[in-house]
Amino acid sequence: MTEITWEEPFCAEGNSCFRIGTDADGNAFIAIAGQEDTYLTDTREALSTLIRDIKAGKADHLL
Known part of the structure; x- marks a missing residue:
């Protein structure tokens, strides 16, 4: 199993929180x-x- 170091969760208003790890x-x-x-x-x-x-808005069409 991979040992992942997770960052603190990132939460936006009204959205699910996500975590980034390495x-x-x-x-x-x-x-x-x-x-x-x-x-x-x-x-x-x-x-x-x-x-x-x-962040540059290139995925806004998916929302």
Whole structure:
């Protein structure tokens, strides 16, 4: 099993809280707070790109 170091949960108004984590192999993880056993994983670079794109509004059409 992968040893994941989770950050504190991030919660937006009216939305589910999520957590970002990393492991010693350079992978990044994102999960809903309280459901860390079910996560999405990719490289740290890919997760950083995802977060930057969301902040830039590139995923607004999904809301």
